[in-house]
Amino acid sequence: MxxxxxxxxxxxxxxxxxIQAFMFQANSYYDTLGGSDLMIHILDDAIYFALKNIDSxxxxxxxxxxxxxDGDIPYFRSEKIKFQLIICTAGNALCIVRTGELxxxxxxKCSRYYLDHAYSLNLAVEIGRASCREx
Numbered sequence: 001m002x003x004x005x006x007x008x009x010x011x012x013x014x015x016x017x018x019i020q021a022f023m024f025q026a027n028s029y030y031d032t033l034g035g036s037d038l039m040i041h042i043l044d045d046a047i048y049f050a051l052k053n054i055d056s057x058x059x060x061x062x063x064x065x066x067x068x069x070d071g072d073i074p075y076f077r078s079e080k081i082k083f084q085l086i087i088c089t090a091g092n093a094l095c096i097v098r099t100g101e102l103x104x105x106x107x108x109k110c111s112r113y114y115l116d117h118a119y120s121l122n123l124a125v126e127i128g129r130a131s132c133r134e135x
Contacts, residue, residue: 005100010127016091036090050109
């Protein structure tokens with residue numbers, strides 16, 4: 001990650017690789033149908049694991065993982081929120097993190113979770129500088 005982003009807010013996109021092969025390895029329609037939901041749970045679990053297992057774990061009031069499409073985004077209301085999950089779909093997630101340094105720790109723990117729990121998948125993450133302006 002660029003050094004200049006380490007102290008700035010960043011936007012992270014988590015992307016599960018090999019998802020098509022994972023979801024469609026079964027011939028059963030019902031197995032395939034549930035694959036998307038399974039991927040959401042795996043990624044959500046990986047993110048939660050990371051938030052709770054980094055070297056300075058976040059408390060429950062320092063992150064928001066709710067996915068209410070009609071709800072507000074607590075990240076913009078409170079500086080206390082350090083991690084905000086914006087969207088989580090079949091193996092992909094978009095989130096805002098207060099600092100690139102924190103994002104890097106979370107990414108490493110998520111990757112570890114994937115290696116330990118989702119043996120046939122791997123995780124790629126793209127980081128971008130989050131430029132948010134107040135309205």
